[in-house]
Amino acid sequence: MTQLQTQLADLRQQLNEHSYRYYVLDDPSLPDAEYDRLFRQLQELEAKHPELVTSDSPTQRVGSTPLSDFPSISHQVPMLSLGNVFDAEGLQAFVKRVERELADLGRAVIGEEGKEGEQLEFCCEPKLDGLAVSLLYQNGQLIQGVTRGDGQTGEGITENLKTLRSIPLSLRSADNQPLPELLEVRGEVYMPRSAFEAMNEQARLADEKTFANPRNAAAGSLRQLDSRITATRPLEFTAYQVAQISQDFAVKTHEKAMQALKNWGFKISPDLKVVKGYTGLQSFCDELAAKRDQLPYDIDGAVLKINDLRLQAELGFRAREPRWATSFKYPAQEEITRLLDVEFQVGRTGVVTPVARLAPVQVAGVTVANATLHNMDEIARLEVRFGDTVIIRRAGDVIPQIVRVVLEQRPTNTQSIIMPTSCPICDSHVERAEGEAAYRCTGGLYCPAQRKEAIKHFASRKAFDIEGLGVKLIDQLVDNELVKSPADLYKLKVEQLANLERMAEKSANNLLEALEVSKKTTLARFIYALGIREVGEATAANLARYFGQLETLKQASIEQLLEVDDVGPIVAQHIYAFFNEPHNLTTLDDLLAQGIHWPETQVRREDLPLTGQTWVLTGSMQSLTRDQAKEKLEALGAKVAGSVSKKTSQLVAGEAAGSKLTRAESLGVPVMDEQQLLELLASHTN
Numbered sequence: 001m002t003q004l005q006t007q008l009a010d011l012r013q014q015l016n017e018h019s020y021r022y023y024v025l026d027d028p029s030l031p032d033a034e035y036d037r038l039f040r041q042l043q044e045l046e047a048k049h050p051e052l053v054t055s056d057s058p059t060q061r062v063g064s065t066p067l068s069d070f071p072s073i074s075h076q077v078p079m080l081s082l083g084n085v086f087d088a089e090g091l092q093a094f095v096k097r098v099e100r101e102l103a104d105l106g107r108a109v110i111g112e113e114g115k116e117g118e119q120l121e122f123c124c125e126p127k128l129d130g131l132a133v134s135l136l137y138q139n140g141q142l143i144q145g146v147t148r149g150d151g152q153t154g155e156g157i158t159e160n161l162k163t164l165r166s167i168p169l170s171l172r173s174a175d176n177q178p179l180p181e182l183l184e185v186r187g188e189v190y191m192p193r194s195a196f197e198a199m200n201e202q203a204r205l206a207d208e209k210t211f212a213n214p215r216n217a218a219a220g221s222l223r224q225l226d227s228r229i230t231a232t233r234p235l236e237f238t239a240y241q242v243a244q245i246s247q248d249f250a251v252k253t254h255e256k257a258m259q260a261l262k263n264w265g266f267k268i269s270p271d272l273k274v275v276k277g278y279t280g281l282q283s284f285c286d287e288l289a290a291k292r293d294q295l296p297y298d299i300d301g302a303v304l305k306i307n308d309l310r311l312q313a314e315l316g317f318r319a320r321e322p323r324w325a326t327s328f329k330y331p332a333q334e335e336i337t338r339l340l341d342v343e344f345q346v347g348r349t350g351v352v353t354p355v356a357r358l359a360p361v362q363v364a365g366v367t368v369a370n371a372t373l374h375n376m377d378e379i380a381r382l383e384v385r386f387g388d389t390v391i392i393r394r395a396g397d398v399i400p401q402i403v404r405v406v407l408e409q410r411p412t413n414t415q416s417i418i419m420p421t422s423c424p425i426c427d428s429h430v431e432r433a434e435g436e437a438a439y440r441c442t443g444g445l446y447c448p449a450q451r452k453e454a455i456k457h458f459a460s461r462k463a464f465d466i467e468g469l470g471v472k473l474i475d476q477l478v479d480n481e482l483v484k485s486p487a488d489l490y491k492l493k494v495e496q497l498a499n500l501e502r503m504a505e506k507s508a509n510n511l512l513e514a515l516e517v518s519k520k521t522t523l524a525r526f527i528y529a530l531g532i533r534e535v536g537e538a539t540a541a542n543l544a545r546y547f548g549q550l551e552t553l554k555q556a557s558i559e560q561l562l563e564v565d566d567v568g569p570i571v572a573q574h575i576y577a578f579f580n581e582p583h584n585l586t587t588l589d590d591l592l593a594q595g596i597h598w599p600e601t602q603v604r605r606e607d608l609p610l611t612g613q614t615w616v617l618t619g620s621m622q623s624l625t626r627d628q629a630k631e632k633l634e635a636l637g638a639k640v641a642g643s644v645s646k647k648t649s650q651l652v653a654g655e656a657a658g659s660k661l662t663r664a665e666s667l668g669v670p671v672m673d674e675q676q677l678l679e680l681l682a683s684h685t686n
């Protein structure tokens, strides 16, 4: 190999390794900026030497010139669908049926009731809600990717699938082990929920078409004739079946087949589990159902497969479904209901948000009676009117959404939904700022709704963390005009509190005590509690660290504010405006007059010992957690990053440090162990 070829191979190897760690193992090894730099370097070299471009180069993932059509490709092994069961009864019937069919085949794998070890083994996985695709590898190279289509014939979407970084372009081979001559892998392409939400949010802001759910978004993204569009979509692939493999690589069980796929660089389900008999299956389905809302992607059930591949082959198929597998379906995440009314809620910063009141309906195990409508643009986009029948979707922790209107069921003479011109709470004028989708109540803290939200925010866990001061109590305090601003909380008297609903002298005293305790706080919490627009917990902490004192922050110029991490022009403007509004300054003085205090830090960030340094922590430490170490280093002014690059100032390697250590060593980044870190931290205390 020439020096250039070695350099190209090295760049590709590094980029592939990073993609694999990032997209398959979920354990990034390079900062994005470093990846991009290496990528551009490879692109430039390849542009100069097109004859040296290989089909598995990461540059080949970015998409190429649009196709005019997808070729139609017939599956060598048909892509089947699965039977369904919906409850314990159905599941029991499935197990009984396979047991009987196996017995008919003379396979008495079933022992007497309850006798462990002789029960039939199943491999269970989540049923991912995306699109099935088939990938063909020849001598370890991806040569073709096809959609399921009608199960016999699908569409060739190789170019699109190549853009997914969780699909290996060439199989990984540990220790240069030989690779199968032929491998056909099947799996699901899907879009994680958070990526879907983010994509829709972007589309809403840009006034573009949104997708109803992650599955449609994945389908729409794969159906692009221009693979450069697919490349921009956050799609993932998880493998769930080996459809064909060269004879010498055959394994005995589905689980082993999945393990082999994992070793060749595929992502397989982290929830895959082998269980025995009906009880094992039922617990798997129950446990997965309980986890469903927390998973980062949509699932519509569990897939249950006989683990033994020989038994699978002997059982074969019936119609278009395998006899050896079924899916246990969970309740749907989309349901149909009626929009009864729209309520306009006023938030902390005055934004007026339309909220749909629905005829209550069960969605995936939870009763839903409200859904967000985001803003008036969303109402226009959905073309939703009072009384409409709507499809709603609830998935994970995301607030239920209206997906679309069922126009065929629209009653006659429906009324359209309009934004009120005055605030439904305080009657102040409602206006829409230029370039914003949101309408705002102009009442500020005169508006009881904004006042309530401001006080809820002030009392919340990450702000003043006032125990016992709940939402209902705040509503009462504001409604009874006992509290107009956060400072008023500290002026409350036992008698006033004890007279409120669901309060008595004891709870009143407890609350006063909690208020007293809350007076001792930190500057970061104090800044966060003020509820300045766009200033979340992290920004508040950055501001506190940078300015050290409230007085300096109050007097900061836009230019100074822009110096702070994570503060851009818009946030800087909000902060500047906040501290230049006389009203707010009075509120601040009033709060301080109540005795709110925090430990003064005299040192400014510029003077801290580790200012300007970027540290990385890896491996496990004995005497402190990673979070503790991070906090301590940050207190000394260091920035703590997640991955090693040339710019890393120092790596702290705990026990069992892995790739980050190797990378630091190869880049010449200084490395210290836990003991040295402790010594350094000790030398900076006092």
Ligand code: IVH
Pocket (backbone or CB within 6 Å): 080, 081, 082, 083, 125, 126, 127, 128, 129, 130, 131, 132, 148, 187, 188, 240, 241, 303, 322, 325
């Ligand atoms: S196995 C012959 N495993 O479910 C069995 N399918 O109705 C082939 N699916 O179109 C399927 N997750 O898209 C299998 N872990 C999983 C799956 C899964 C999702 C989908 C697949 C297929 C449909 C079958």
